[in-house]
Amino acid sequence: MRELKSWLEITKSHDFSIYNIPFGVFYTNQNQNTARCGAAIGDYIIDLNELMRYGYFKEIKELHNEIFNQNALNEFFSLGNSVCNSVREKIQNLFLVENNSLKSHPDHIEKILVPSHSAKMMLPIKVKDYVDFYSSLDHAVNVGKMFRDEKNPLLPNWKHIPIGYHGRSSSIVVSGTNFKRPKGQLCAPDSNEPTYSYSKQMDFELEMAFITNKNTALGEVLTPDNAKNSIFGLTLFNDWSARDIQRWEYVPLGPFLGKSFASSMSPWVVSLEALAPFALPAPEKDTPELDYLKCSAKAHYDICLDVYIQTEKMKEPFLISQSNYKYMYWNLLQQLAHMTSNGTPISVGDVYGSGTISGPTANSYGSMLELSWKGTKPISLPDGTNRSFLQDGDSIIFNGYAIKDNIRVGFGSLTGIILSN
Numbered sequence: 001m002r003e004l005k006s007w008l009e010i011t012k013s014h015d016f017s018i019y020n021i022p023f024g025v026f027y028t029n030q031n032q033n034t035a036r037c038g039a040a041i042g043d044y045i046i047d048l049n050e051l052m053r054y055g056y057f058k059e060i061k062e063l064h065n066e067i068f069n070q071n072a073l074n075e076f077f078s079l080g081n082s083v084c085n086s087v088r089e090k091i092q093n094l095f096l097v098e099n100n101s102l103k104s105h106p107d108h109i110e111k112i113l114v115p116s117h118s119a120k121m122m123l124p125i126k127v128k129d130y131v132d133f134y135s136s137l138d139h140a141v142n143v144g145k146m147f148r149d150e151k152n153p154l155l156p157n158w159k160h161i162p163i164g165y166h167g168r169s170s171s172i173v174v175s176g177t178n179f180k181r182p183k184g185q186l187c188a189p190d191s192n193e194p195t196y197s198y199s200k201q202m203d204f205e206l207e208m209a210f211i212t213n214k215n216t217a218l219g220e221v222l223t224p225d226n227a228k229n230s231i232f233g234l235t236l237f238n239d240w241s242a243r244d245i246q247r248w249e250y251v252p253l254g255p256f257l258g259k260s261f262a263s264s265m266s267p268w269v270v271s272l273e274a275l276a277p278f279a280l281p282a283p284e285k286d287t288p289e290l291d292y293l294k295c296s297a298k299a300h301y302d303i304c305l306d307v308y309i310q311t312e313k314m315k316e317p318f319l320i321s322q323s324n325y326k327y328m329y330w331n332l333l334q335q336l337a338h339m340t341s342n343g344t345p346i347s348v349g350d351v352y353g354s355g356t357i358s359g360p361t362a363n364s365y366g367s368m369l370e371l372s373w374k375g376t377k378p379i380s381l382p383d384g385t386n387r388s389f390l391q392d393g394d395s396i397i398f399n400g401y402a403i404k405d406n407i408r409v410g411f412g413s414l415t416g417i418i419l420s421n
Contacts, residue, residue, distance in 0.1 A: 001277055001407065006095045007103050010042035015401055015410020017042075018095055019277075021088045022233070022268035022411070023073055026119040035071035035122055038114070039091055040268055040412075045114040046091060054108050056094060056101075060086050072126040073269065077213035077232045078348045084213070084232060085273045121267035123174040124235070125211060125349045130169040131339060132207075132239055132259070132353035135162055135330040139358035142370045159287040162330040162338045164355075167239075168260035172351060175236075175266050178417040181392060182261040184245035199242035199258075201375075202390040202418055205356040206307055206366030206398060208325055209237035210332045211269060212350040219343040224295035224333040228272065230346065231332065234301075236266035236398045236414040237353050243369055243389065265351070266398070266414040274409050278302045278402040280326055289334075292341055299331035303402045303411075305357060307366070312393040313383040320371060320379060323357050323364045325400075392420035 006018040016022065018041060026045050027035040038045040048068035057063050062083045067076055077084060094102045102108060134140060144153025157163070173179070181202060187194040214230040216222070222230060239259060246258030279298035303325035308317035330338075335352060356366040365371045368389050372378050375388035390396070395417045401410035 005097045007097045008042050016040040017408050019407050020274050020409040021091050022270045024124045024268045025122040028119050037068040050112045073124050074349045124269050127169040127172050128347040128349040130167040130351045131164050132167045133164040134355040136357050137329040139356045146374045162335045165254045172263045175414045178419050179262040180419045184257045186244045187248040201243035203241045203368045204396045205239040207237040207354045209351050209353045210234050212346050216345045218345050222337050222340045224337045227333040227336040233269045233271040236400050236411050238264040264416045293334050299333045300326050302326045306399045308397040310395040323359045327359045
């Protein structure tokens with residue numbers, strides 16, 4: 001990749017480099033009625049509606065005048081990757097040090113660049129459907145060892161099929177949205193009689209999510225080789241979990257109220273185009289895939305994922321896990337291909353969670369369930385307290401970023417706090 005340099009001052013450690021240009025939705029003046037589409041570069045949000053108004057996208061004929069004057073990216077994404085990537089490339093070119101077309105118009109710059117600290121971010125899309133997968137081998141092995149058979153932790157189907165479940169799209173919220181500890185039926189391990197009370201085993205799940213940008217018809221099937229045309233990009237994702245509610249309810253139909261109370265999404269969507277330099281081939285597998293799941297594309301991504309906790313007594317967040325999206329066993333193309341393999345349609349704005357992303361070492365696990373090994377190994381925190389599961393007032397922060405040859409493409413942060421009832 002050729003070196004790109006911007007006339008804006010952007011530190012090398014910034015997630016929103018000129019190589020990135022992620023998309024989101026923001027508003028100013030504390031007024032959600034002013035929400036419109038934006039892109040991020042350095043410490044600024046690029047007001048795409050203003051760029052459009054000043055004529056900087058005039059050569060992209062598929063764009064209409066109101067395409068960015070909206071409170072969701074769905075219509076923009078529906079134009080397809082070719083158009084969306086043309087917009088991204090145009091923005092990159094406008095901010096290159098050798099390009100004077102925008103740089104020479106300070107009156108335009110004043111309207112187009114919004115300082116990030118002066119804006120509020122919204123959920124980037126109107127979520128249509130939501131599916132959460134279970135595609136990290138290390139996570140599945142850890143859970144199997146804890147709850148089933150230490151010598152045979154995986155269920156017989158796991159290496160043959162991308163396991164997933166249909167979740168609740170209405171409870172997906174943007175980063176910074178806090179929520180109350182949920183109630184549900186709980187049943188102690190030594191009892192057969194449930195009670196109804198607040199969850200005592202609140203957990204995070206370190207995930208990423210991809211967003212689809214096409215509508216397909218009932219009966220239409222995607223393959224791993226063409227599924228990429230139906231995906232715009234990725235976000236950070238936290239599928240908050242109430243483990244005690246989940247443990248009692250999941251047999252025989254799987255996750256329900258232990259998962260549906262809140263799931264958090266980061267506000268910026270990073271395109272697969274921006275992540276292309278970090279694509280990796282699939283890991284070696286000891287179990288053959290069925291033909292409909294075979295994938296020739298590089299669709300695993302080297303994205304570092306850090307998890308921090310901050311209690312009410314702590315002045316600074318404390319790092320508790322360092323994982324990576326490359327640890328996925330089933331990649332996003334295989335996940336989408338499997339999801340559509342029975343002919344189910346997809347929509348613009350569907351969200352597909354990766355499932356908890358855990359690595360092979362204890363410091364790379366993607367949940368409190370694993371980090372504390374079902375509560376038997378509590379984590380010691382700098383404020384002198386321990387955590388087996390999350391307590392009221394605890395804040396969880398995810399950071400995601402990819403680095404290669406001095407190129408950094410990041411996702412910013414994803415945050416959420418569990419509130420007391």
